[in-house]
Amino acid sequence: MRRAWVETESEVGVEAMEDLGLKFFLSLRKSYWIGRHMKVTTPRIACLETALAYRRRFAELQQALSHRGVVSPGLLNRLSIADLEDNWHRFSALYIEACCGLGETQNIDASSPKSKEAVAKRLATLVEANSAEREKQLRAWNCRQMLLEERLQRQAARKERAALLRNRRAMSREDRNKARHQKLPSELVKNLVRRWERLQSQRRRREAAVLQQERAKQRAAARVELKQRAAARVELRRCRMEREERWRWLNRPDLTMADLLGQRGL
DNA sequence: TTAGAAAGCCGTATGCTGAA
């Protein structure tokens, strides 16, 4: 703004700038207090430096509400009601000063002088008009905080239950170990003997099963051999009978030469 | 004619919320 002012003045001349009669004002918004769409403006200020000085002071006030350089949503999450009220009172005082405090000087356009009471009353009216909205925001914030608190409590309860369960398991494990180590030597010997007998019995059962399988195999092999011998005997008998039949045919009394020369296919 | 007030629109930055 300063540079633009100087450049324009050098361009058109000081007189032309004075004739132009440029004035400046600040348009200010305080959503929480006077509503999202409501703004307040300062009177027109003829001197740029005065306007910039006010702008700086309002910016400093606003900086107190800011988070990382900007005023982000959720003012109630970061600031207490007392802080917000304090900031608003300081803003009101500065705004009243901007409207009235320097009204008598040449810096502020004196065409419409205001009384401090009138400005304060106007601000109070705006604040009152937005009270329902503030109340709504406060209720919503309360609800959110309660939900958050409940969630934290549930998480804590879950963690506690898990820890309890872990402890119980550890204790139970410890008890079992303790009981094992507290047994008498005679009982330990008895247990050992019982274990040895159990293992011996298992070994005997395994050996008997193996033996049984071997015998079954041998029986099966014997059965196969018997069948083969029987078949061989049948075949032998059949061959003998065939030989005897042939001998009888060759030695019968009515044998002819034609028979001998192969009339019969033998 | 002009200052002031009110309101709306757009853009930016950020936080919150609920669904995936």
Next chain:
DNA sequence: TTCAGCATACGGCTTTCTAA
């Protein structure tokens, strides 16, 4: 846990209306 969508707070600019 992540992320899109919405809400919030504000700045900047414009327009409209009213009263002096």
